[in-house]
Amino acid sequence: MTAVQTQTFQTLPALSSYENKVPLMICFAPNWPIRTVLFRIVGTALILGSATMWIFPGSNLSADLALMKLGTSLFFLLCGLALLMMHHVDNQPEAYFDSIRREVRVLQKNNRGRPQTVLRRSYDSLGSVRFNEHFVELFDVDGSLLMRLPIETAEIRHTLRTQLSDHVTISA
Incomplete structure (x- = not known):
């Protein structure tokens, strides 16, 4: 009975690490308001x-x-x-940062209103990321701009920075 209890307590930190890796969804903003x-x-x-x-x-x-x-x-x-x-x-695509699969997916609603994956890139295939006060820019390996996303709060910026810090180069 005690062996089972210690095994249960050892798996609890693994569950808490999944809770820290919450997927993050950011909506695109129109270019010209x-x-x-x-x-x-x-x-x-x-x-x-x-x-x-x-x-x-x-x-x-x-x-x-x-x-x-x-x-x-x-x-x-x-x-x-x-x-x-x-x-x-409702017509704007959304960027979904999945820390468990270590990938970013761009989802857009199809004619029936269901989200459909338009772009899927792993964190390792991204070149670099640049954070600004109001937006985040993802760059490809060749340095071209892949996407620019608005960031509403400092909490979202911090969560995204911690998600990407181990896998993508963060430029200043």
Whole structure:
């Protein structure tokens, strides 16, 4: 009975090391936040324009003009919805840092909304990593920029730095 108890106590530190290696997920940010704001303003204007077409009275309400008005309003509505959903948060890929498998995976949602692996790289195949106050940059072996990810808090930056410190060169 005592041999089994000592064996159980010896496996507890192994479990606690798994708890320290929590996978980390970071979302990509759009390149130009101004562009997303502009797309949202134009998309909202197109949707409102498609509705106001029918509110204001027209001078001539013949069947041909009503059909053209319907086609134009549907076009404005669909284009406005497309502009609103173009840079939506749900459409952005996510970088998943897995410390157990020692790899980074880029996941993007497919048409059904399920995450799909777009890129998979082991920590050993990465060239270097550079940490900044607001983002982290991953470089390939040849020095080209692989990805730049925004970091929201200092805790995420510290966790990612400890995950990558043993496997990837961290440049200043």
